[in-house]
Amino acid sequence: MIYTVTLNPSIDYIVHVDHLKIGTLNRMSSELKFPGGKGINVSRILKRIQTPSVALGFLGGFTGRFILDWLKAEGVLNQFTQIAADTRINIKLKAESETEINGVGPHISDKEIQNLKAELDTIQPSDIVVLSGSLPGNLPDGFYQELIQLIHKQGAEFVIDTTGDALQQSLSSRPLLVKPNKEELGELYQTTFDSIEELLPYGQQLLAEGAQHAIISMASEGALLFTDDGVYQSNVLMHPLKNSVGAGDSMIAGFIGNYARSKDAVEAFKWGVACGSATAFSDDLASGELIRTLLSEVHIRQIS
Numbered sequence: 048m049i050y051t052v053t054l055n056p057s058i059d060y061i062v063h064v065d066h067l068k069i070g071t072l073n074r075m076s077s078e079l080k081f082p083g084g085k086g087i088n089v090s091r092i093l094k095r096i097q098t099p100s101v102a103l104g105f106l107g108g109f110t111g112r113f114i115l116d117w118l119k120a121e122g123v124l125n126q127f128t129q130i131a132a133d134t135r136i137n138i139k140l141k142a143e144s145e146t147e148i149n150g151v152g153p154h155i156s157d158k159e160i161q162n163l164k165a166e167l168d169t170i171q172p173s174d175i176v177v178l179s180g181s182l183p184g185n186l187p188d189g190f191y192q193e194l195i196q197l198i199h200k201q202g203a204e205f206v207i208d209t210t211g212d213a214l215q216q217s218l219s220s221r222p223l224l225v226k227p228n229k230e231e232l233g234e235l236y237q238t239t240f241d242s243i244e245e246l247l248p249y250g251q252q253l254l255a256e257g258a259q260h261a262i263i264s265m266a267s268e269g270a271l272l273f274t275d276d277g278v279y280q281s282n283v284l285m286h287p288l289k290n291s292v293g294a295g296d297s298m299i300a301g302f303i304g305n306y307a308r309s310k311d312a313v314e315a316f317k318w319g320v321a322c323g324s325a326t327a328f329s330d331d332l333a334s335g336e337l338i339r340t341l342l343s344e345v346h347i348r349q350i351s
């Protein structure tokens with residue numbers, strides 16, 4: 048089974064404003080609300096590519112109920128830990144450019160933390176746990192490390208999609224996959240990149256530090272896959288961009304959903320690119336139908 052862990056879920060409140068003027072009243076031209084948070088996005092895409100998963104994490108209040116109802120309607124299995132405080136609302140403002148304003152997240156009590164950790168007691172050695180996104184306000188910086196220890200105690204594998212120190216510290220625990228985007232990779236190694244060639248040593252460094260597979264996603268410039276057998280580059284699919292929120296999560300879902308079955312990293316990468324691109328070309332997360340249509344447009348070549 049694949050488990051996703053979203054410690055800081057959200058309602059993503061997507062607001063379209065035609066001509067945004069700061070400092071005055073603006074009227075929305077349209078608005079949408081979706082369940083959000085990186086692990087939840089992974090589980091929703093897994094469902095659409097017929098791969099079962101169980102979504103874990105903290106949910107509370109009226110916002111938490113909205114997310115639970117939505118996941119139930121979509122048939123996404125879940126075992127969330129109930130909390131007293133309200134799950135956050137993240138604003139995705141779509142005007143001339145895209146602006147995101149993410150909440151800090153609710154307070155989590157010690158008892159609620161223990162309840163979440165107890166959910167990991169039942170995972171099996173063949174399971175994969177996807178740890179994604181930010182930590183709600185009061186959780187300590189090393190919290191992902193604590194979860195990784197619990198996952199390893201059960202003999203299972205993990206994927207981690209986070210940034211900075213938490214990503215750095217996780218590498219020596221041999222994550223099955225890490226997927227920083229180009230900016231996050233630059234932040235990790237305190238550098239910037241002007242070309243694919245400049246990226247290559249840093250992708251290799253992720254493997255040298257312990258990652259089993261690393262994808263560097265580059266939005267409209269495609270993606271790179273680093274494995275012990277070589278480095279692979281995807282083409283860029285050309286369709287109108289509708290929404291980049293969740294493209295990275297969709298890419299992780301596509302990779303891990305396929306890899307869990309095939310154990311073939313290059314084939315899994317192909318699915319990752321199809322899922323990530325399909326979400327970029329959709330208003331919400333991608334449909335299974337669009338993912339399957341785009342799969343035939345994905346071409347992977349070995350570059351090293």
Ligand SMILES: Nc1ncnc2c1ncn2[C@@H]1O[C@H](COP(=O)(O)OP(=O)(O)OP(=O)(O)O)[C@@H](O)[C@H]1O
Nearest residue numbers: 228264265266267269270291293294295323324327
């Ligand atoms: N505009 C685009 N055109 C074509 N493909 C795209 C575009 N945006 C994203 N993709 C595809 O989706 C993948 C993941 O996107 P991206 O690099 O934006 O991830 P991310 O930064 O983690 O996204 P997010 O945090 O918003 O979920 C890319 O590597 C690419 O394959």
Ligand SMILES: O=P(O)(O)OC[C@@]1(O)O[C@H](CO)[C@@H](O)[C@@H]1O
Nearest residue numbers: 057083084085137149180181293
């Ligand atoms: O604040 P975090 O946890 O880093 O990111 C949360 C978030 O921006 O990530 C998802 C897209 O990847 C959205 O659904 C959600 O709003």
